[in-house]
Every structure is written in structure tokens, then in C-alpha cells.
Amino acid sequence: MTGPSAAQRRIVPGVRPAPATFGAPLGADVERPGSRQQREVTRLLPGWLLAAIAAILCAVVLIPIVYIFLASLNSDIGVASGEFWPSSWTLGNYVNIWTSVGLANGLTNSIIVAGSTAVVSAAFSIGTAFVLVRYQFRGRRTILRALLGLQSIPGTLLVLPLFVLFSSSATYLGLQVIGTRWGLFITYLTFSLPFSTWVMVTYLRGLPRELEEAARIDGATNLGVLTKIILPLSWPGLVVSAIFAFLPGWNDVLFASVMTNPSSQTAAVALQVFSSSTEGGAIPLYGQMMAASLVCAAPVVLIYMFFQRYLVGGLTAGGVK
Known part of the structure; x- marks a missing residue:
């Protein structure tokens, strides 16, 4: 094992050398004393509670989007009856919106x-x-x-x-x-x-x-x-x-x-006109409304x-x- 070089042994006058940290690899960042305690103090909520809040917020945002997507693949009767998971799958709503909505x-x-x-x-x-x-x-x-x-x-x-x-x-x-x-x-x-x-x-x-x-x-x-x-x-x-x-x-x-x-x-106006024009029918065209909304939101x-x-x-x- 070679000893330290002359540059490493050189001590600058008036400057105290940093204390050596045993067990840390050479060049590794050493966590300063008290930094972990500082992070714990500044954290307002525990980790599990933050994860739970994030999951709830994601669910609030994503569940309506998932429902709109599933409703766009469902029939109008299925959406009107309150089905979350479609009983019959169809892509006809995405085809019909280009003629009925004028999208x-x-x-x-x-x-x-x-x-x-x-x-x-x-x-x-x-x-x-x-x-x-x-x-x-x-x-x-x-x-x-x-x-x-x-x-x-x-x-x-x-x-x-x-x-x-x-x-x-x-x-x-x-x-x-x-x-x-x-x-x-x-x-x-x-x-x-x-x-x-x-x-x-x-x-x-x-x-x-x-x-x-x-x-x-x-x-x-x-x-x-x-x-x-x-x-x-x-x-x-x-x-x-x-x-x-x-x-x-x-x-x-x-x-x-x-x-x-x-x-x-x-x-946006086309969607408003389409939704207002279908309100007088027996069953509104819910599937086409959902499909048109997703198409307009995609860009x-x-x-x-x-x-x-x-x-x-x-x-x-x-x-x-």
C-alpha cells in the first residue's frame, strides 16, 4: 500500500481539515449530522398518509375518465341503466360521431x-x-x-x-x-x-x-x-x-x-349543440356524447x-x- 502523496499531506494554514468518515467509500457523499432529523421535522405528514392521499386524489381524477371511456364503448341503454362495466361492447359510437355530432x-x-x-x-x-x-x-x-x-x-x-x-x-x-x-x-x-x-x-x-x-x-x-x-x-x-x-x-x-x-x-360548441338536441329523445345518445368528449380532449x-x-x-x- 502506498502512502499519501505530498499534495495530500499538504495542509493549508488556517484551514482545519475535514474529519474523516470511516466506513464511507472514497468520493461518496456523506450525509451531514442532523440532515435526516431535519427532513423528518420538515415533513408535515408521515409517508403512509402521503401515499394514501395521493392514491385518493388519483382515484378522484381517474375514475371519471375510466367511466367515460367505458361508457363510450357501451350502448345507450346500458349507460342509461347505470352500468359501469359494459354488457355489450361496441365501437359504433366513435364512428357515428363524425356524422351525428358534426365533429x-x-x-x-x-x-x-x-x-x-x-x-x-x-x-x-x-x-x-x-x-x-x-x-x-x-x-x-x-x-x-x-x-x-x-x-x-x-x-x-x-x-x-x-x-x-x-x-x-x-x-x-x-x-x-x-x-x-x-x-x-x-x-x-x-x-x-x-x-x-x-x-x-x-x-x-x-x-x-x-x-x-x-x-x-x-x-x-x-x-x-x-x-x-x-x-x-x-x-x-x-x-x-x-x-x-x-x-x-x-x-x-x-x-x-x-x-x-x-x-x-x-x-366545444358542437358538443353543446349535440347534447342539447338529444335531450328531448327517449334515451339520449350517451355513448356518442362520451366518445365525442374523449376525442375532443385527446389533443x-x-x-x-x-x-x-x-x-x-x-x-x-x-x-x-
Whole structure:
């Protein structure tokens, strides 16, 4: 066995060597005394109780979803009789919804309107946030407070003003807005852009300025800094702002039912019209309702699963300095 080297025997004056920990392998992290007690003290609930609460919460969320899925494979009579497990399995509900509900047209309109709202909102928000974070000018704080204050206004209060404004544009400007996709797009962009801008403001505050300064030394312009430095580093924040701009356009029923006609109605409105039209029958088409609900929810679930890591990074950005 060779002895310690000269570098290992060297003792820095004024610095006490760390006490040796016997029984621990070389290079292994040694748990500090009291760290385990600290974790036990800070834990509010015991482990078994936390597991039980998590299981209960998962059951509350998953049981309705499982029931909807099983009901979509069951007959209308079986669902109406209260069967949880289908007595007769059928895939006809997933075939019939494309003709009875008119789901294809609704999904197409929802994808176009909500998708364009998400893309445009994210694109505008990163440019606006870059100006608000990196530049000092008069009225900057007022704009930031206004963006935050706009989130406190309920959307239901703006239904009538927006409808009057858009309907009067056809009279005074000869521009038809009500019943068009782009009219609904402007409506959703009005609500999503302030929130997306505030998300990007919070995200850009956490990016180091040294990268931008280095790019400017190399001769990059403001547009070059935005497109070559800020944009590649801001994907998590952009994904968060785009998804949260996509959800109102996908789930909204109030504005979509007022601003659209049968040719431009979204999937949410199509589901509402279908459910209300089948209430007068002897047995409502429960199976098709459940199947249509799952089909409409599938795109949002897939988006969350695909962009999960970006969502976690974007939502927690700016929380720790």
C-alpha cells in the first residue's frame, strides 16, 4: 500500500481539515449530522398518509375518465341503466360521431383558431417582453401593471361589448366579423396576449444579460440578439405561453357560441349543440356524447404529454434567482 502523496499531506494554514468518515467509500457523499432529523421535522405528514392521499386524489381524477371511456364503448341503454362495466361492447359510437355530432368541422375550426392564437400570441409576447425587460422608457411600469390588471377582468363582462363592436363593423366599415374564424381569433388573442406577455417577462428576467452583451460586442443588432440569443433560450417559456393561449380557444363555449355560425363553430360548441338536441329523445345518445368528449380532449392531453418537460421548465423559470 502506498502512502499519501505530498499534495495530500499538504495542509493549508488556517484551514482545519475535514474529519474523516470511516466506513464511507472514497468520493461518496456523506450525509451531514442532523440532515435526516431535519427532513423528518420538515415533513408535515408521515409517508403512509402521503401515499394514501395521493392514491385518493388519483382515484378522484381517474375514475371519471375510466367511466367515460367505458361508457363510450357501451350502448345507450346500458349507460342509461347505470352500468359501469359494459354488457355489450361496441365501437359504433366513435364512428357515428363524425356524422351525428358534426365533429370534423368543429375540430377543424378549433385547431385553426386555437392553434393560430397560440402561435401568434407566443410570437408577439417574446418581442414585447424583450422590450419591456431589457429597455428603460417612460410608461414601462404602467404597461407591466396594465398587463397584470387585465387578468383580473372576467371575460363574461366583455361578451356584449365585443359583440356590439364586431357587429357594428359590418355596418360602418363593411367588414364582416361575426361568424368568421378570424373574428374568433381576434377575440381569443385579446385575452391570451397579456398573459403570454407576462409569462415571457418573468422568463426573460431570469436570462443572463452577459450573453446579449457578448453578442452586441460581436456586432449583433437588436433583432439579431432577439432571434439568435433570446429565442433559442426561451423555448420553455414560449411553450408555456403558447399552451396557455391554446387552451381558452379550445375549451371556450361562451364566446364561440356568440361569435360563430354553424359553419365556423368550434368543437366545444358542437358538443353543446349535440347534447342539447338529444335531450328531448327517449334515451339520449350517451355513448356518442362520451366518445365525442374523449376525442375532443385527446389533443390537449397529447400536447401536455409531449411538451411536459418544457412546461415544467417554463413554469418554474424566474422562481429561483
